[in-house]
Amino acid sequence: MAEEEAKGLDYIPEVILKKRKNRDELAYIRRRQLEGRNSGKKKQKKVSDIKRPEDFVHEFRAKELDLIRMKQRVKRPKSSPPPVKSNLVFIIRIQGKNDMHPKTKKVLNSLQLRSTFTGVFAKASDNLFQKLLKVQPYVTYGYPNEKSVKDLIFKKGYTIIEGNPVPLTDNNIIEQALGEQEIFCIEDLVNEIARVGDHFREVIRFLGPLKLNKPEAGVLHGKKQVFSDGGDTGNREDKINDLINKMN
Incomplete structure (x- = not known):
C-alpha cells in the first residue's frame, strides 16, 4: 500500500505573525508596567504609614493635654450660669482628630457626634451642658429657631x-x-x-445625626477659643442659626 501523504501545516501569512508578535510583546510590557505601578504604590503607602518615635510621643502628649484641659474646664469655678433661652439645643461638631483623648471621644460618641460637621438636636439640661463643657474645644452649639429646625429636617433629615x-x-x-x-x-x-x-x-x-456641609473658607477659623472670645467653639446662643444657614 502506498503511504498516505502527511498533511501540511496551514499557511499563515507573515503579516499576521508579526501582528501577533507585536500584540504579545505589547501585552507583556503593559503587564510589567502595571505590576511596577502597583508595587510602587504599595511601597509608597507602607513608607507613609510608618510613624517615627517622636510622632508617637507628640500624639500621646497631645491626648494627655486634652484630658488635663477637660478636667480643668469641669473643675473651674463658675459664676452664675446665663439663663437658658430655649429648651432646644443644636450641637455641631466642628473639630477633633488625632489630638483627642479617648475620654473626649467617648463623650462625643455619646452625643452621636462621631465625625466633624455633623449636628444633633438635644434637650437643654444640666447634664447636657456638663458634657458640652468637657468637649468644648470640638463643638459649637446654640438655640435654633423653628425655621432652622424645619430647614435642617427637610434638607438633611x-x-x-x-x-x-x-x-x-x-x-x-x-x-x-x-x-x-x-x-x-x-x-x-x-x-x-x-x-x-x-x-x-x-x-x-x-x-440620624445630620450631616452638614463643610463651611466655606472664613466661616470657621479653626480657633478652639469660645465664640464669645472670638473663637469658633462653645455657645453661640441664637447666632447658631447663622451657622446652620451656611452649613445646610
Missing part, C-alpha cells in the same frame, strides 16, 4: 432602616415609626422637635 440611611421623603416611614406618638408626617416631626414635646426623645432616636 433621615432615619436608619436595616442599617441603611433613608431620607424622610415618604410620610409613611414616619407614621410607621412614630404613629403611636401621634406623629404622622414630617411637619409633625418638625413641630415636635421645635417645641421639645413630650415625645422629643423618641423623635431624636428615630433621626
